[in-house]
Amino acid sequence: MNTTATSRFADRGTDIDVLRVFCAGDGRFGNALGVVRDGRTHPDEASRQALAKELGFSETVFVDDPERGAVDIYTPGVRLPFAGYPLIGAAWLLDLEVVRPQAGEVWVRGDGEFTWIEARAEWAPPRTLRRYASAEEVDALEVPEPGEWIYAWAWEDEAAGRVRARGFPGRGDGIDEDEATGAAALLLTAELGRALNITQGLGSQLLTAPGPDGLIELGGRVRLERTMTI
Template sequence: MAIDVTVLRVFTDEDGKFGNPLGVVDASTVAPGDRQRVATELGYSETIFVDLPEPGTATAHARIFTPATELPFAGHPTVGASWWLRDIGTPVHTLRVPAGVVQVTYDGDMAAVRARAEWAPEFAIHDLSSVDELLAADPNDYPDDVENYLWTWTDRDAGVIRSRMFAPGLGIPEDEATGAAAVRITDYLSRDLTIVQGKGSIIQTQWSPDGWVRVAGRVVNDGTRQID
């Protein structure tokens, strides 16, 4: 039987442009042993498999896969899945992933999650001198298994940065918008940020000194595809 996959773009700009594609799957339709295969065949930077909340509860469970491996936490799938759950009529307060319990909130057309900075993978953070240097960076110069996050200020006073992320070891040569990296860079800089990543995706973050980071963004539903 074909598996229905809802395709979202997470962290779009205000006009619904850009954003990072995400596959969202009802976990009850895919056996656990088939989830990596499905994520690999879909080829998105992540695919999330969601167990819908039980009646009378406000918590869903989810597992996240890149084309190459399972992740204990990632930002763009948890924001996207939270938005999707509200879109299908089952908004949640919490989303449980292997790393821990993610707090979920909704603000108009945006969905947001709060996560611990240590849940995010370690990134090699490269502070570049200009946007020109950032845009000139070649993913082929970062071929190892380290997740590399390149960034530079565009408006330091307003907390706006421009960034790119390369993670070939996860099967992601370049990621359009990376929520986990947004958590790490927000904790690293210890301040709220507006992050413009990739071609123009927008991630909003809020820093808390207790180690929690709120990551928020807009989401667009691009419809459903099927995979065997």
């Protein structure tokens, strides 16, 4: 975190857990997530948006009720009704069976290695799914100019459902590339209609599986990177 953020919020005593969500099998990679366990430290939308911007993570989640799983999600620039990796991270950290973002009730399960949520693709913010001919083409992409949110993908092994992907938010808020994007994985799964094993960014792993009634399971590994007070 930069020194500006430290000085601006130092008197608030806000505890923030920094997680890595959608880690690879060896614990590396994953997308950095800030979790403010006590949302009362930033009780309104303006203060939460300011903190999310200062922290600079792809997303920051504020916990409003840890027993009910009520959470509030922000990127550095906007509030989100739903996002995959903040919900997986918060559920893992707080050991929850259900999380409740603005979009609705999201059920959670764990299998020892992965934490899974059940969600609907229509909850995901808009993403442009752009298919390429090979994983090598995806690897070679340059960060595009700010504009639409692009999820670039290609089959690594179509028969096995293995996908290579990169996410470019295009927001111009300092997040040029998203290391792991659960919402985009939901959209891609809904479009293809099958379970996927996605490698995104530097090596993060996202798993998906279509379920009944339009639900999609989204799973990943989580680890606690550090806890800080600002």
